[in-house]
Amino acid sequence: MRVAVAKYRIGAPADFAAFAARQRGLLEEAARAGAGLAVLPEYLSLELAATFDASVRADLQASLVATQAHHDAYLALFSDLARQCGLLVQAGSFLTDVGGRWRNRAWWFAPDGRRGFQDKLQLTGFEKATGVIDGGDDLRVFDAGGVRAGIAVCYDSEFPLPVRAQAEAGARLLLVPSCTDTDAGATRVRVGCLARALENRLFVAQAVTAGEAPWSPALDVNTGEATLYAPMDRGLPADGILATTRGDAAWAIADLDFDALDASRAHAQVANDRDWPAQLRPQVARARWDAGR
Numbered sequence: 001m002r003v004a005v006a007k008y009r010i011g012a013p014a015d016f017a018a019f020a021a022r023q024r025g026l027l028e029e030a031a032r033a034g035a036g037l038a039v040l041p042e043y044l045s046l047e048l049a050a051t052f053d054a055s056v057r058a059d060l061q062a063s064l065v066a067t068q069a070h071h072d073a074y075l076a077l078f079s080d081l082a083r084q085c086g087l088l089v090q091a092g093s094f095l096t097d098v099g100g101r102w103r104n105r106a107w108w109f110a111p112d113g114r115r116g117f118q119d120k121l122q123l124t125g126f127e128k129a130t131g132v133i134d135g136g137d138d139l140r141v142f143d144a145g146g147v148r149a150g151i152a153v154c155y156d157s158e159f160p161l162p163v164r165a166q167a168e169a170g171a172r173l174l175l176v177p178s179c180t181d182t183d184a185g186a187t188r189v190r191v192g193c194l195a196r197a198l199e200n201r202l203f204v205a206q207a208v209t210a211g212e213a214p215w216s217p218a219l220d221v222n223t224g225e226a227t228l229y230a231p232m233d234r235g236l237p238a239d240g241i242l243a244t245t246r247g248d249a250a251w252a253i254a255d256l257d258f259d260a261l262d263a264s265r266a267h268a269q270v271a272n273d274r275d276w277p278a279q280l281r282p283q284v285a286r287a288r289w290d291a292g293r
Contacts, residue, residue: 001147003173003203004035004253005226007245008092009211010219012050016070019048020077026250031085033253036145039207039226042104042120042154042179044092045074046218060217061132064095064102071096075107075115082109088144090175092207093120093153095133102133106151106177108142116142120153121162126218141169147258154178157206158192160199164276167200172258176206179222186224194240197229201265201273203242203256204229228254231272233264 006026013019023040030038048070049056049063056062071094078091089109096105104120104127119136120127127133139162141150150166150173157163157176166174176193180186186208193204206229209222228242243254265271279285 001037001145001173001256001258002033002035002253003205003228003256004030004033004038004251005205005228005245006038006040006207006251007210007226007249008041008044008207009248009250010047010209010213010216010222012213012215013047015051016048016073019051019070020073023077024081027081027085027087027089030251030253031087033251035087035251035253037088037090037205038251039090039175039177039205040092041207041209042093042106042177043095043209043218044177045070045094046216047213048074049216050213054215057215058217060130063216063218064097064132067095068097078107078109079113079115082111083113086111090151090177090207092177098134102130103136104133104153105136106153106175108144108151108175110144114143116140118151118153120156122155122159124155139165141166141171144173147173149173149175151175151177152196154180154189157189157196157204160196163196164200167202167273171200172202172261173256174200174202174204176204178206178224179209179219180224181221183223189224190227193227193229194232197231197240199272199276201231201233201261201268203258203261208245226252228252228256230256230261231264233268233270235260235264235267 148170150171208224
C-alpha cells in the first residue's frame, strides 16, 4: 500500500470553492504519485474560518460556530474526491457540533462510498481551556483497502493503551492527523508515533500543519514534518522512519509492505507486541515501596 501524508501549509481561502480547489489539487497530486491512501492534518476545518470576517476568524468559539455552515459541504467534498481520485482519504479533522459542545472529529472516506470517523479522545491544555470541546468516548477501527486501520488524533498518539486496543482489534496501520505549535509539541507526537509503532508492530502515518496563520488562534504557528513510521527491527528502518517531508514538500510518500511487517515477527530482535502482556502481571504491574535493608 502506498501512503501519502501531508505537510499542509495553512492558507486563507476566500471561500469554500477556493478551499475545495486546493484539496482537489493536493489529492490529485497524491493519486498521480500512486498513493492509495492520503492523510490530511488535524484542525483542517479551521482553515475555513478564513472565509468569514476578521472578528469571527480571530475568535475560536465564533469560528467553531461559523464553520458549521461548511460541514455538509466538507463531507460531500471529501466523499467525492475519494471516489474521483480512487483514494482512501483521511480528511484531517472537523470541529463538530455535538449537542452544543464540540468534538474534534477525524473523518475517513473510501472510494466505494464508505465513510466513518474517530473522535479525539484526549484533550490538550489548549482544548480544555476553551471550555467547549469534549473528548470522544468511542474507539474504532476500519477497513482501509484490505488493511485494518485506526486513527489517533494528534495528542492521542501519545497514549499507549487506546492504540493498543486498536491493535488488538486488528489494526496494522495507525493514521495520525496532527497539529502542533511548538518544537516540543512536534517532538512529543513524533516520539509517540515511534513508540506506538514499536509497541504494536504497526505502521504509523502522521500528517502535520505547516506555516503561520496569524489570523487564527488555533492555527497561528505550526511545526513538525509529515512522516511515515515503522517498527525498528530487522528488515525495517533502524530509525523507524520510512519517509518524511523536507522543506516545502507537500507530501511524504512510502510503500508500506505489510507482508514484510508480518515476516519481521518471525526473526524479530525484540517482540514488544507479543511481550506486552508480561508487563501486566500482578507482581510487576504495581511498584511497591522498598525501604532497603
